[in-house]
Amino acid sequence: MSERTSCTCHAIDIETFRAACASGAHNVKTCFKAIGCLPKCNDCIPMVRSVLAEFSEKTLPAQSVALTAPISNALIEKRSL
Numbered sequence: 001m002s003e004r005t006s007c008t009c010h011a012i013d014i015e016t017f018r019a020a021c022a023s024g025a026h027n028v029k030t031c032f033k034a035i036g037c038l039p040k041c042n043d044c045i046p047m048v049r050s051v052l053a054e055f056s057e058k059t060l061p062a063q064s065v066a067l068t069a070p071i072s073n074a075l076i077e078k079r080s081l
């Protein structure tokens, strides 16, 4: 995780970025957009990316389960046609 815990240009703390990710922001641009501003100096981008990584790690197990779900009999029958 990055040492920085805020965006000093906009006085945004890391928890605000976490809230943006929790509400659906999925990249740096959408994080700032959810908060209502754009990056200025970009010094906080590594911190924002680390927050995004926290959220992508949290969502990976659910995606893995979906990708390893068994193929239903209906799909198998459809493929054999």
Ligand code: FES
Residues within 6 Å of the ligand: 006, 007, 008, 009, 010, 038, 039, 040, 041, 042, 043, 044, 045
């Ligand atoms: S510290 Fe975030 S844009 Fe400058």
